[in-house]
Amino acid sequence: MPTALPVTLDRDSGIPLAVQLADALRSSAAGGHLRGGDRLPSTRALARRLGVSRTVTSAAYEQLHAEGWIAGKHGSGTYVTTSPPSDPPARPAVADEISEPDVLLDLRVGTPWAAGIDRAAWRRAWRAAADTPPLTHAHQAGLPEYREVIAEHLLRHRGLAVGTDSVLATGGTTAAVAELTAAVLSPGDLVAVEEPGYQRAVRTLSAAGLRVVGVGVDTEGLRTAAIPAGARAVYCAPAHQYPMGSRMSAARRVGLVERARAEHMLIIEDDYDGELRFDVAPLPLLAALAPDVVVHLGTTSKILTPTLGAGWMVAPSVVTSAVLAYRERTSIRPSPAGQRVLVELARHGDLGRHLRKLRRELAERRALLATALREAGIPVLGDDAGAHLVVPFASARAERDRIEAAQEHGIRLDGLGRHFAGKPDTFGVAIGYAGCSRDALRRALDVLVGILR
Template structure:
């Protein structure tokens, strides 16, 4: 608690006035324990008697109450006035920032039937092992905590990511190509800041990933939704003025489709002839339930047009806030500088621990274990949805969700399901202005308990039939 006491005049009266004003205007709330008279006197540089006199006067007027052995407290009888609203709010965000934060995924309490997307099962994560690794890095002090780190990320983690991608995704990359980020959104923000100007056109999938659309819109660029068919993004419908194309080719979000090899080659050629950048978001490639996927765009790219983005939010846990982007040579200095200007660098102990987690084979072991659980849930969810008349379940072979189409808008049913404890997502929410063209459900299975899958989907079945 800070008080400003007048230097001149009678000390007791000055302390009294300052304390009374703080209580009356709500800065010191009812029930707040005041410092002992000795402590406050030392802080203010005045005699203890001056403070004691002020306390006694305030107590006599009903502002304070003294409890033997406990201390002096602001009385609960004091009425705190409501904060006055300013007559006018002079500060406004610039154009493009008429946005509000999206709801956080951590509902308290969690819904009984949690079919939200993008939430992994925290119970599958080896927290004890992770705490040991982070604790060891903090104790060793090998990361020089008294200095600032490389904005591109911990060298060991960058090397570990490059090696893992070579093994798991056939992506040939050196550690110098990796920039560690605070997740996918951070990577997109860095890319947008160094590549895009106000008025540029960014092409995104329709339907697609809403946070990416919102981010690019906030940058002052024009976002153009491009249709997705059975082979992926329809390249023939890309706008000629596009400066950047954002795609999820390995597991299109949210439809779950895989972009065909012919379509991938068409997109790369389209981008090469127009000098366009491609952002490939490989957001959940670790969890696949069929044969090895097609090679990423980054592997097929021979012209240096693809920025490959990945995250550990789905494979490990969202709270880690760690991802990466593989950056072509011409953009590396700018992207690294943008990272440094924005937040300096990431958490070095966490990044060093993650490097060890990958290098010691613990990450691969965790992915295998979690993948078996998710594969079983994927099969159960897909089968339960397929048994519902009128629901067209789209084929998918990866990720943590299943999408199903409906002949009618799903918004009303989604709201009714929530009232019954079933949280599922409306496919229309993943589209831009053409939301009416998409009717269906996006059903996540990362967070739902195994023994609640059929019961929860049974609720959806009754609502669809109704």
């Protein structure tokens, strides 16, 4: 029997004494102070030692016995049955917990300019969202006020006139793709995707048992003529192809829509950063050109922050009905918290002000980076839009060498190779310029140019 049990009871605590005692003994056994085979005092003796009633110690022992920590032996007493492992295994780290070396500058693609969000407006939106009454039932399509805000946003910033009933809230682009695969598509369906393209969406489609085939892109976007016959759907980013940065030409848009209608093919339009154009107004959305065959997807992750976990879907009624039926069956639906925050940002005009500021800031950063590269004779690909540009190379080795050289200087670059589902046939680096500060980008320019030259 241990000479002293590490038990301290707090009579002023709101936690029952029996619970405190059980917790203390359990912790002692888990931590090694008590080991398997140790004999515990009787409930009567322990009650006297702690100055509590026997009801307290009996209740604690009953709880530990039910959990398997202790066992009673007839005529002998109560014993600890479980010892802690001699060398407990390390808790495996999740991806975000994996430590990375210090970097001077992270220029990988996909990080938004979260530092540019007005903090006073951000706090005000969260406070106002918290003041709304808790929901008593779920809104399968999303909060009505959120859908109204998105309809207004699409009209004002993307030229798409839709009714609130045509808008569904989503948890973001990848979550929306997952819902479409479950509600609209079927295992074995053939789906065409851009190559290179957004691999999270590609992996989501593949994981659902769909047959995914990559279709190349060029300076006019997706090579629509190369979409294989029999495709049930095509996933593309026509406004600003990810990651090459091209814009689908008007001729290809018309051709894609004509094929979709003739072959009963669904077009999934990913408009992940369509609000961020700096040279001319973007071409109209495919959803405006052909609302009968296009599912339009948008997200707040690139224009604001992934914190909100909020996106939207505009689709033909047969698609929205199928998605709503899927949500009803599974109870899987986007969280309303981020929706409420976006509503408050829009209500006070903060969303519009942020987008105007964001366009100005990213336009200046792109000009700074593109000018420095071109003056050094380094080619730059991609439309004057979004939050990244591409520097092409002739080979996989050249791409790898530049990424490794940048890493040695504390700069993280994003190779095109990881954006292919199949074997890469285009090489280079995609440089994101939104996640860092403009001063940090300017300070690193000479080093970056030297590496890429």
